[in-house]
Amino acid sequence: MLAFIGRRILIAIPTIILISIFVFTLQHLLPGDPILVLAGEERDPEVLEFLREKYRLNDPIPIQYLAWVGNALQGDLGISFRTNQPVLELIGEKLPVTLQLATMALIIAMVIGIPAGVLSAYKKGTWIDWVANVVALSGLSVPNFWLGIMMILLVSVKLGWLPASGYQPFAEDPLQSIKTMLMPAFVLGTAIAATLMRHTRSAMLSVLKSDYIRTARAKGLAEHVVLIKHALRNALVPIVTVTTLIFGELLAGAVLTEQIFTIPGFGKLVVDAVFNRDYAVVQGIVLCTGVAFIFMNLLADVAYRVLNPRMGDK
Amino acid sequence: MLKPRHIALALAFGLAATAVQAQDMRIGLQEDPDVLDPDQSRTFVGRIVYASMCDKLVDITPGLEIIPQLATGWEWSDDGLTLTMTLREGVTFHDGTAFNAEAVAANIDRSQNLPESRRKSELSSITGVEVVDEYAISFSLDAPDATLLAQFADRSGMMLSPTAFGEAGIDFGLKPVCSGPFSFVERIQQDRIVLERFDDYWNADAINVDSVTFLPIPDTTVRLANLRAGDLNMLERLAATDVASVQGDDGLTMEQAVSLGYQGITINVGNGAGADNPLGQDARIRQALSLAIDRNVINQVVFEGAFAPGNQPFPPTSPWYNDAYPVPERDVEAARALLAEAGFADGINITVQVANNPVQQQMMQVVQAMASEAGINIELQAKEFATLLADQSAGEYQASQVGWSGRVDPDGNIHQFMTTGGGINDSGYSNPEVDRLLNEARTSTDTEVRVASYNAARDILIEDLPIIYLYHVTWIWALDDAVQGFVPYPDGMIRLEGVTINE
Numbered sequence: 001m002l003a004f005i006g007r008r009i010l011i012a013i014p015t016i017i018l019i020s021i022f023v024f025t026l027q028h029l030l031p032g033d034p035i036l037v038l039a040g041e042e043r044d045p046e047v048l049e050f051l052r053e054k055y056r057l058n059d060p061i062p063i064q065y066l067a068w069v070g071n072a073l074q075g076d077l078g079i080s081f082r083t084n085q086p087v088l089e090l091i092g093e094k095l096p097v098t099l100q101l102a103t104m105a106l107i108i109a110m111v112i113g114i115p116a117g118v119l120s121a122y123k124k125g126t127w128i129d130w131v132a133n134v135v136a137l138s139g140l141s142v143p144n145f146w147l148g149i150m151m152i153l154l155v156s157v158k159l160g161w162l163p164a165s166g167y168q169p170f171a172e173d174p175l176q177s178i179k180t181m182l183m184p185a186f187v188l189g190t191a192i193a194a195t196l197m198r199h200t201r202s203a204m205l206s207v208l209k210s211d212y213i214r215t216a217r218a219k220g221l222a223e224h225v226v227l228i229k230h231a232l233r234n235a236l237v238p239i240v241t242v243t244t245l246i247f248g249e250l251l252a253g254a255v256l257t258e259q260i261f262t263i264p265g266f267g268k269l270v271v272d273a274v275f276n277r278d279y280a281v282v283q284g285i286v287l288c289t290g291v292a293f294i295f296m297n298l299l300a301d302v303a304y305r306v307l308n309p310r311m312g313d314k
Numbered sequence: 315m316l317k318p319r320h321i322a323l324a325l326a327f328g329l330a331a332t333a334v335q336a337q338d339m340r341i342g343l344q345e346d347p348d349v350l351d352p353d354q355s356r357t358f359v360g361r362i363v364y365a366s367m368c369d370k371l372v373d374i375t376p377g378l379e380i381i382p383q384l385a386t387g388w389e390w391s392d393d394g395l396t397l398t399m400t401l402r403e404g405v406t407f408h409d410g411t412a413f414n415a416e417a418v419a420a421n422i423d424r425s426q427n428l429p430e431s432r433r434k435s436e437l438s439s440i441t442g443v444e445v446v447d448e449y450a451i452s453f454s455l456d457a458p459d460a461t462l463l464a465q466f467a468d469r470s471g472m473m474l475s476p477t478a479f480g481e482a483g484i485d486f487g488l489k490p491v492c493s494g495p496f497s498f499v500e501r502i503q504q505d506r507i508v509l510e511r512f513d514d515y516w517n518a519d520a521i522n523v524d525s526v527t528f529l530p531i532p533d534t535t536v537r538l539a540n541l542r543a544g545d546l547n548m549l550e551r552l553a554a555t556d557v558a559s560v561q562g563d564d565g566l567t568m569e570q571a572v573s574l575g576y577q578g579i580t581i582n583v584g585n586g587a588g589a590d591n592p593l594g595q596d597a598r599i600r601q602a603l604s605l606a607i608d609r610n611v612i613n614q615v616v617f618e619g620a621f622a623p624g625n626q627p628f629p630p631t632s633p634w635y636n637d638a639y640p641v642p643e644r645d646v647e648a649a650r651a652l653l654a655e656a657g658f659a660d661g662i663n664i665t666v667q668v669a670n671n672p673v674q675q676q677m678m679q680v681v682q683a684m685a686s687e688a689g690i691n692i693e694l695q696a697k698e699f700a701t702l703l704a705d706q707s708a709g710e711y712q713a714s715q716v717g718w719s720g721r722v723d724p725d726g727n728i729h730q731f732m733t734t735g736g737g738i739n740d741s742g743y744s745n746p747e748v749d750r751l752l753n754e755a756r757t758s759t760d761t762e763v764r765v766a767s768y769n770a771a772r773d774i775l776i777e778d779l780p781i782i783y784l785y786h787v788t789w790i791w792a793l794d795d796a797v798q799g800f801v802p803y804p805d806g807m808i809r810l811e812g813v814t815i816n817e
Contacts, residue, residue: 018403030699031701031704033704033707036700037699037703039354039432044434044435047430050430054429056429078358082349084349084351084354084484085486104630152536156545163530163543164543260531260533262531262533264504264505268504272504
């Protein structure tokens with residue numbers, strides 16, 4: 001298993017290098033001059049030229065890239081044009097926020113999506129299946145920003161149950177932190193729950209048709225044992241894949257949800273950074289997200305082997 | 315019989331009733347400010363934070379008169395080349411450093427000479443600073459500069475602790491130290507900026523809240539929902555479309571002030587090859603476009619009547635507005651006639667770039683519809699703002715819908731846009747007579763001379779139309795009705811002197 005993980009990490013390195021090259025060049029292809037944004041209403045040519053030099057924007061792009069890589073290897077991801085804050089510090093500030101939102105959203109999604117999927121597969125063609133499908137489809141189709149605003153109006157303005165938006169660090173006040181994060185996590189979670197439900201349903205349907213399930217039933221096993229222990233466990237492999245990919249996506253930041261609920265996570269940071277042509281910040285976050293994705297994939301591969309030992313080392 | 319438990323309860327209640335709760339003023343902002351260093355920052359929203367944190371040499375009244383803040387008095391020499399200021403005594407910065415003439419000199423030096431400074435052009439007229447005594451300082455200028463006091467009423471006049479910027483250098487913005495009513499506590503980007511009451515503030519009696527928390531909430535609906543839910547005490551830049559709903563809410567109040575800035579269509583008349591087209595070359599077509607637009611309709615349709623229609627760089631409420639040219643009525647016939655005269659009786663196609671946000675696009679769609687009735691077919695090019703700005707500066711555009719946040723002194727709204735080679739003259743306009751008049755207005759401290767110069771320049775500009783002005787934004791604040799004493803200012807700032815929150 002260790003050798004397998006080691007091999008996977010080695011394969012990941014060129015991927016990360018490729019990602020960083022892509023982002024670096026794509027950003028510079030974007031129209032718009034970061035220095036004009038940075039200078040604001042001051043247009044003194046001397047100041048513009050100084051800033052251009054300072055951020056090395058006069059150098060050819062390959063040189064700029066190598067300089068960035070050199071610093072990055074020493075743990076320096078540069079500083080934000082917009083606020084002068086070191087990018088690494090910014091990422092350190094935002095990572096716990098995004099992590100908390102992603103985890104809460106995923107828990108909500110799994111609690112809703114997986115049982116609903118199992119149930120609708122088991123009761124295929126009955127009204128339960130229909131209801132589950134309709135609910136799942138609406139969860140998938142309702143836009144996050146709309147649901148978010150509606151929930152704020154209902155839960156915060158009308159009922160006054162939860163704070164309308166904002167963020168409270170978990171370490172400072174865990175209860176308040178969960179309360180402020182509950183609505184955004186729910187909004188995100190419902191959309192993901194729908195995806196999970198659909199995948200669980202189809203995986204379960206194909207497993208439920210297999211011979212060993214018939215055998216298990218013929219043996220006289222209790223129905224819930226057949227369903228949970230025999231069917232679901234085998235159906236889990238594709239669900240794990242989908243879940244880890246979704247989690248990776250969530251780590252990249254939930255742009256719309258964060259915007260609506262004013263959660264200071266990666267999504268909001270990256271949007272502001274792109275609009276301000278804050279190259280160093282975009283680059284830093286994308287690198288982080290890339291690493292997160294690779295890590296989640298690795299986790300999925302490990303999980304397969306735990307769930308299904310037959311997949312063993314090959 | 316009174317049990318000990320009851321006594322304890324009664325005591326607890328009594329304590330709760332007498333204890334003064336620390337009051338936090340929570341203000342919703344439309345954007346997250348950039349770096350919190352007045353010498354390096356560039357956003358409007360950043361200035362709202364400074365208004366609570368950094369005192370300036372002078373301040374303004376809601377009527378735009380200059381009044382003392384850190385400078386208690388000032389005097390111009392007869393030739394207008396020296397400004398001498400008397401400074402307030404007994405003022406300290408948040409870190410305990412004393413405020414005096416040396417500190418002012420160090421601040422002006424930083425604004426002028428820090429390579430990253432964005433204040434250089436604002437202070438370019440100052441050639442020398444002399445510390446007269448501990449509380450008096452004089453500035454020598456290369457030419458008389460009527461705008462200087464107004465610059466001192468904004469970021470160029472903000473006094474930072476020399477000890478703090480001596481240590482932090484360009485990183486000052488990570489932990490700013492000024493001398494205003496509130497001192498910096500913490501900032502979490504895109505989440506909050508927290509300031510706390512500065513007990514040694516020279517005007518501490520006017521400050522009634524213990525702390526201020528600024529929360530950037532970009533979505534206007536969500537910002538208002540936060541106010542309604544009680545998570546905010548007030549917010550800035552209420553959307554015009556929400557005005558009616560706030561007015562109908564008993565728990566909220568609203569304040570407003572017409573801004574100092576403008577929104578309009580900048581036309582490329584001489585900035586590179588982009589000017590090489592009939593719109594850029596023939597003023598009659600620009601006049602036709604201006605005549606085709608009903609500015610009242612824009613205001614009613616897009617902004618629910620909350621903003622102020624305009625046709626000059628200063629709003630009609632400004633003392634600098636030229637009454638000889640009132641906001642024109644729409645005249646489609648006259649517009650068609652002008653087009654025909656210019657040789658486009660069958661209509662003309664033009665391209666206008668606009669920022670890709672919904673409000674500006676709606677506004678330009680209204681303009682597009684009105685212009686087409688006069689035979690001017692506008693193709694709208696929606697661009698993301700950074701791109702729009704770059705293209706405009708490079709002259710790669712025909713016409714561009716942009717605005718200006720506005721300055722206290724009229725010079726800031728016109729000089730750098732209309733003079734030859736001006737810093738933000740993106741239309742590439744050049745007219746020696748306009749240059750002369752605007753320079754004259756800049757270097758005279760006599761208000762009458764200045765008004766006459768601006769009016770004479772308007773006579774020319776209203777014909778040439780390098781910028782077609784459309785409207786002036788109105789700053790709208792929504793407040794919880796417990797918040798009292800807030801005074802709206804046309805600069806859009808939030809001054810917390812005298813503001814209270816009733817429990």
